[in-house]
Amino acid sequence: MEEYGTHNQPRGTWSDDSSMVLATIDSMYNNKEVFLQKEIFNYKDLMNRYSMWKNQAEYTPNKKVFDIGITTADAISRYESNKDNVFAGNDSFNANGNGSLMRIIPLALYTKYCIFNGYTIKLLGDNYDVIKKFSSLTHAHTLSIMSCYIYNIFVSNYLDLNDLNDAYVKTQKHFKYIFDGKIQKDYGDLELCKKYFNRLIYNDISKLNERDIKSSGFVVDTLESSLWCVLTSHTFEESVLKAINLGDDTDTIGALTGALAGLVYGVNSIPQKWLDSLQRKDYLDDMVNKYIELIQLRIKKNLKQD
DSSP states (O other): OOOSSTTOOOTTOOOHHHHHHHHHHHHHHTTHHHHTSTTOOOHHHHHHHHHHHHHHOTTSSSSOOOOOOHHHHHHHHHHHHOTTOOOOOBOSGGGOBSTTGGGOHHHHHHHHHOOOTTSOOSSTTOOHHHHHHHHHTTBOSHHHHHHHHHHHHHHHHHHHHOOHHHHHHHHHHHHHHHHTTOSSSOOSOHHHHHHHTIIIIISOGGGSOGGGOOOSSBHHHHHHHHHHHHHTOSSHHHHHHHHHTTOSSHHHHHHHHHHHHHHHHOGGGSOHHHHHHOTTHHHHHHHHHHHHHHHHHHHHHHHHHO
């Protein structure tokens, strides 16, 4: 909104975070026959669309890719060199950027409202398996996958409870249960999760001062920052400005915070001056409407099955 900053872009430009969300929605919309079945995604098509974004600047506001994470770019390149290797994400500790977390919101909403009867759930709300696949397209380490899962469960809990603090407490209980090994399921390295998600799950992230919040591209920092911003704010604008003013990886933390704040405060809470400044606003509206159509299709299919 200030325009011509770090990446020298005009007002209302979106970055890689939104581009990957748009590519995800487009893949879901154009693969309805898969989307309405057990697998949810056509993973090869997803990677093809991420490749189109990386190489041809699809899903961008001005046909220019001006920012892309190293781990994301490497995974897409590996897929391009061997298209049988769909889940090309790096599983090393040093590959825990936030490139899968930034695109998780379409999946989070889908699995909340539209989980289908044929999908086996061992624990209420446990959509870990599909989240693991989705993250592993580009980011396959336990911390990246678990960050996506925590964000997803927080979204689900908020939509159930309509209270941020209650949703946070319920999320903490859920993951304490998992990290303490009380579910017979492979969630990866739980001791590592206990260590890195300690502030978020075993303590109260909202009680920390701003100086204690790290806003780096490390996926755990990004997750903490976005939840801290929304838990310590009272409006959409306050949440997003708080995220941006943390500095460092502002676009991703702003996007993840904005998604949560949008759920909490609604579309009418977004400042009109921000909406008016958006590049390709009609295109964005069209993509949102396509996503809504998909959700409605899934709900109708569930009702028929019931």
